[in-house]
Amino acid sequence: MSYVLGVPRYANTSPLYHFLQESEELQFRYGVPTELNQWLLEGSVDLSLVSSYFYLANADRLRPLPDFSVADLGPVYSVNLFHKVPWDRLKRVALTTESATSVRLLRYLLEADGLRVEYTSEAGGLELLERYDGVLLIGDRAIQTYAGLLPALPESVHQVPWQVGGVQVTDLSMKWYERTRLPFVFAVWATRKDEPPPPAVVRKLRAARQKGLGNLETVSLAEARRLGVPQPLMQHYLWNFRYQLEAPDRLGLQAFAEAVGLAYPDDYWDV
Numbered sequence: 395m396s397y398v399l400g401v402p403r404y405a406n407t408s409p410l411y412h413f414l415q416e417s418e419e420l421q422f423r424y425g426v427p428t429e430l431n432q433w434l435l436e437g438s439v440d441l442s443l444v445s446s447y448f449y450l451a452n453a454d455r456l457r458p459l460p461d462f463s464v465a466d467l468g469p470v471y472s473v474n475l476f477h478k479v480p481w482d483r484l485k486r487v488a489l490t491t492e493s494a495t496s497v498r499l500l501r502y503l504l505e506a507d508g509l510r511v512e513y514t515s516e517a518g519g520l521e522l523l524e525r526y527d528g529v530l531l532i533g534d535r536a537i538q539t540y541a542g543l544l545p546a547l548p549e550s551v552h553q554v555p556w557q558v559g560g561v562q563v564t565d566l567s568m569k570w571y572e573r574t575r576l577p578f579v580f581a582v583w584a585t586r587k588d589e590p591p592p593p594a595v596v597r598k599l600r601a602a603r604q605k606g607l608g609n610l611e612t613v614s615l616a617e618a619r620r621l622g623v624p625q626p627l628m629q630h631y632l633w634n635f636r637y638q639l640e641a642p643d644r645l646g647l648q649a650f651a652e653a654v655g656l657a658y659p660d661d662y663w664d665v
């Protein structure tokens with residue numbers, strides 16, 4: 395029987411997977427985070443990316459790898475509330491159906507600012523702004539939408555505009571950083587608690603990550619073409635992620651658990 399890896403359908407994890415080969419022993423099943431979360435609990439994937447919030451809420455059944463994450467310090471560029479009224483006047487917001495973590499993070503950030511907002515889960519893009527004050531997008535859709543708004547390639551990564559025309563872009567990871575000065579962990583990799591990850595699979599994942607991060611130009615070119623986003627922008631976007639769940643990331647994850655009233659188990663596979 396082959397081991398099934400839950401593989402996200404997003405550019406943001408391409409440095410981890412670009413050089414990973416599917417084989418008879420290791421098969422991929424592709425999905426967006428909300429699908430992968432469910433598949434992991436149900437047993438239709440064995441090792442998978444899982445939304446950090448979903449992991450924390452199901453920590454009695456899941457255990458993560460010690461050194462894999464989708465995290466960053468400051469802006470992430472692809473977890474964005476696109477809105478047409480200022481942040482403190484938001485009343486009705488549409489939420490992506492692909493995310494478990496970001497929707498919880500948005501709720502936390504708005505409540506922390508004393509704001510009461512009505513949320514509706516609805517798939518779509520910027521056209522939702524005709525009916526809502528804001529729309530939360532993540533992953534490929536968010537980075538494509540953001541890149542599509544930019545009038546030109548920014549001169550420097552420090553000059554990415556956060557307002558284009560009538561649309562404001564609030565990067566949730568940046569907002570988290572301003573509040574906590576910590577990284578934000580969007581996802582970890584986990585298995586079910588009674589099914590330890592095979593060390594050979596973890597070795598392959600680590601080797602593929604090392605190669606991916608060492609060849610970001612190749613990886614970002616492939617992803618830029620796939621999504622129709624300028625390659626320099628894609629390369630900076632990928633370069634900016636923290637993929638190794640290091641000590642500062644764990645502090646960020648612990649702070650997120652506290653922020654949403656969940657326990658932080660601090661319990662990782664020794665692999």
Ligand SMILES: C=C(O[C@@H]1C=C(C(=O)O)C=C[C@H]1O)C(=O)O
Pocket residue numbers: 402404406427428444445446464470472473492493494495496497532533534536580581
């Ligand atoms: C950084 C991102 O993080 C993603 C957001 C997730 C969530 O909100 O549940 C889950 C997995 C991550 O890959 C992104 O989508 O751009």
